[in-house]
Amino acid sequence: MPTTTVCFINQKGGCGKSSSTYHVGGALAAAGRRTLLVDCDPQGSLSQAFFGSAAVETLPARDTLAAVFDPAAVLDSPARLAVPTGFERLSIVRANQSLAPYNRPEPDREGLNQFLLRDALADVTGYDLVLIDCPPNLYLASWNAMLASDHVVIPVPPEDFGAQGLRVVHQALAHASRLNPRLRLAGHLVTRYDGRLLVHRAYEQKLRALYRDTVFEAVVPEASAFKVALACRTPVSHHAPGSKAARVMAAVGEELLARTAGGGVETDGMKQTSVG
Template sequence: MGKIIAIANQKGGVGKTTTSVNLAASLGVLDKKVLLIDADPQANATSGLGIDVDSIEIGSYQLLEHTAKAEDCIIPTNSPNVSIIPAHIDLVAIEIELVDKEDREYMLKKAVSHLKTEYDFILIDCAPSLGLLTLNALTAADSVIIPIQCEYFALEGLGKLLNTIKSVQKIHNAALDIEGMLLTMYDSRLRLSNQVVEEVQKHFSDMVFETIIQRNVKLGEAPSFGESIINYDVGSKGATNYLSLAREIIQKNES
């Protein structure tokens, strides 16, 4: 039975999509069968895995609307063992369209929960907001990874996200767990980076992944070539970090 993991933080630029794409690719090369669901209207996870967003005819929009079955939305990617349900800019409209639907928070859960028997991991790349799209992802997920960038204001907004997770646990998904907090964009030369790491580890000790994602030029370059860091430069620091994170998650879920 697979596990659904949402990757969420309402702040933009914290490394959500980078984590979604590269964690998926890392789990894939470690022989896990992975499905990535792009639930962000910006569709960066889709283009980051080499898929032409303009050519998407069915994807997460149709999935949430229940006008297409999950199986019809899934397409293979250039990463071994990784498939994706792509996104398109159309997804922007979904929040308005679902607003007066019954069970609107459960649309994604209803559409994908049966896929847990087909995949080891289903990752959901969430939009940078706490709107209906993210709510659907958290309701469908077994757990959530929270990327936190090692920069000023890193913890700003974290309380809001944790409160949202609490209310989802209370109302929609009692089983939702925090998979872990992931420190991203770490630069060991900066005092501020080290302070953020210390602070997050002090406040959230067991909830923080041991793996820290370091700032890495190759990580920034890979998406413009439509490749994960594993395909783009497997010897880079970024690839090493994400493979380490993938191993940590596998170990945690198999122990």
């Protein structure tokens, strides 16, 4: 089975990109999929979720994703960067602040290499899925992730879409798909949903009306179980198997597999329906 690569993108901070990558990754590994997580964010949140901040911040750049972006380290083996997380079938390429200097704000400027991540991942085998966690911007790291991916997931909290700038995200996807024609939208994933809030219920409906079947049926609730699992450095699938939070993440993982197998949506078409 060929590897399916999925990036989690949104320029809005705190919308649940890292949390979704972490817990969906755990759910897919628990369901038997060999999963590689790639931390593509200089904040290193995904890496810290497994190993803690001190261990991640002190990692030498050569052991992190920065090695892929460093012109002096081109001969390094990308496969060496993938390390076990301690959970079966779940590995990670870690990142820390050493990635920051490479995350240039104008990714399509001449001279910047937009395909470093794609080329590095081409040498990495033995995984069913690669999930890439992106920073809250559309700079060179996210750009590399889009050009390395088959599918994109856009985590969206059900709040003011205007402030979230989804239009810019959709435009970036359309732009990236010209350089990476296999890029498809797996879907918008509603995150941090609180069904007690009228505003959340209204925005969820609005999102579904606007983006129709590109919105995941599964919805990630705002739940302390995710935070507790994270604090224990364990995806919720493994921290509290059988819990409601674990079941939700298993459903998101299954739906992601179905959506990627089904082909997803042309990213170019999203520009027309974008708001915000």
